[in-house]
Amino acid sequence: xxxxxxxxxxxxxxxxxxxxxxxxxxxxxxxxxxxxxxxxxxxxxxxxxxxxxxxxxxxxxxxxxxxxxxxxxxxxxxxxxxxxxxxxxxxxxxxxxxxxxxxxxxxxxxxxxxxxxxxxxxxxxxxxxxxxxxxxxxxxxxxxxxxxxxxxxxxxxxxxxxxxxxxxxxxxxxxxxxxxxxxxxxxxxxxxxxxxxxxxxxxxxxxxxxxxxxxxxxxxxxxxxxxxxxxxxxxxxxxxxxxxxxxxxxxxxxxxxxxxxxxxxxxxxxxxxxxxxxxxxxxxxxxxxxxxxxxxxxxxxxxxxxxxxxxxxxxx
Numbered sequence: 001x002x003x004x005x006x007x008x009x010x011x012x013x014x015x016x017x018x019x020x021x022x023x024x025x026x027x028x029x030x031x032x033x034x035x036x037x038x039x040x041x042x043x044x045x046x047x048x049x050x051x052x053x054x055x056x057x058x059x060x061x062x063x064x065x066x067x068x069x070x071x072x073x074x075x076x077x078x079x080x081x082x083x084x085x086x087x088x089x090x091x092x093x094x095x096x097x098x099x100x101x102x103x104x105x106x107x108x109x110x111x112x113x114x115x116x117x118x119x120x121x122x123x124x125x126x127x128x129x130x131x132x133x134x135x136x137x138x139x140x141x142x143x144x145x146x147x148x149x150x151x152x153x154x155x156x157x158x159x160x161x162x163x164x165x166x167x168x169x170x171x172x173x174x175x176x177x178x179x180x181x182x183x184x185x186x187x188x189x190x191x192x193x194x195x196x197x198x199x200x201x202x203x204x205x206x207x208x209x210x211x212x213x214x215x216x217x218x219x220x221x222x223x224x225x226x227x228x229x230x231x232x233x234x235x236x237x238x239x240x241x242x243x244x245x246x247x248x249x250x251x252x253x254x255x256x257x258x259x260x261x262x263x264x265x266x267x268x269x270x271x272x273x274x275x276x277x278x279x280x281x282x283x284x285x286x287x288x289x290x291x292x293x294x295x296x297x298x299x300x301x302x303x304x305x306x307x308x309x310x311x312x313x314x315x316x
Contacts, residue, residue, distance in 0.1 A: 004078070008075075009071060010071065016068055059304055059308060062300050062303065062304040062307075065297075066297045069294070069297035070294065072290075073290040073293035073294045074290070076288060077289050077290060078288055078289065079289055087126075087147070088185055088280055089145060089180075089182055089185045089188065090188050091130070091131045091132070091133060091175045091188070092117050092121075092132045092190050092192070093133045093135065093172055093175035093192065094114075094132065094133070094142075094192050095135060095166060095194055095223075096110060096135065096161055096162050097135075097164050097194075098136070098161070098162070098163045099194050099195050100113070100161050101161045102194070104225040104265075105223070105269070108161075109223055110159070110161045112266040114156055114157065114159060116270045117156055117192075118153055118157075123277040127147065129145045129147050130143075130146065130152045131143050131152065132155060133175045133178060135166075135168070135170055135171030135174070136163075136164030136165060136167065137164030137165045137166075137199045137200070138170055139167060139170040140174070142158075144178070145182055164199065165198050166198055167197065167199040167201075168197040168204050168207075168245075168248065169197060169201075169207045171200075172191055172210075172211070173202045176207065180216070187214065187216040187217070188217050188219065189211065189216055189217070189218045189219070189258075190218075190219045190221065190273075191219070192220075192221040193222065193244075193249065194224060196248075207252075208251070208252055217256055218256040218258045219258040219261070219276050220253040220259075220260045221260075221262075221263055221269070221272055222244050222260065222262050222263065224244040224263065224264060225264055225265070259279065261276070
């Protein structure tokens with residue numbers, strides 16, 4: 001919201017009415033002294049021409065305006081403006097573990113996730129930056145943070161599934177590192193997973209603390225189905241089901257100021273990414289406008305100097 005970073009300096013504005021009061025007193029005193037003399041010529045000389053007197057008043061008021069504007073400028077006034085200049089850092093953190101090859105989404109979970117993420121990337125604004133982190137047993141960078149969304153989309157399309165386990169904490173931590181790599185921007189991480197954290201060296205709780213320390217919003221997307229999905233069978237022929245740890249994803253989103261979304265098929269997944277794109281708000285930033293006041297003071301000072309010393313200068 002609008003305000004001043006150094007409001008205590010505004011106390012100096014009290015000098016303005018004091019100066020105005022002193023000016024009035026001096027002017028009145030000058031006129032009173034002039035009236036004490038009987039010679040009309042001297043009275044006219046003391047009182048002066050009305051036009052000159054008015055100009056003297058204007059010059060004085062201009063001086064007061066310069067002082068007031070300078071004081072306000074030194075108080076560091078700020079107003080909120082839309083952050084369109086810096087944009088937003090958006091980092092996609094995508095699970096590529098073995099379970100992402102399940103075919104309950106068409107053609108499979110990973111390809112559906114890539115298609116939905118592409119919809120989001122295309123909705124970003126020109127000055128936004130986007131990057132991609134992928135994770136399974138560990139995490140790695142798939143596309144560095146860049147304003148070139150077409151290049152990022154190319155990298156997204158080239159992502160292939162892997163056979164590892166699920167290191168949610170590692171993926172989120174690397175996503176946070178990427179988000180903070182370009183400062184002075186709002187930072188958003190979008191984490192997608194279909195499994196349970198069962199690998200990596202960083203726990204989801206530690207990654208959440210890291211996100212909060214860097215003021216990063218994390219939106220989480222859980223991929224699952226209405227029915228249980230069989231991923232394969234163990235050595236004894238028992239089915240292995242895809243498991244989604246919703247509680248962890250919900251906690252990550254809640255504690256970082258984001259939102260959790262549950263996807264059950266490729267259609268809901270695409271809608272989720274569309275909604276996330278709309279959820280990313282361009283924050284208002286505090287913009288220092290002190291230079292505006294200094295510029296106004298300078299212009300008034302130049303105008304005053306012109307009136308005093310220019311072609312229509314006041315003769316004393």
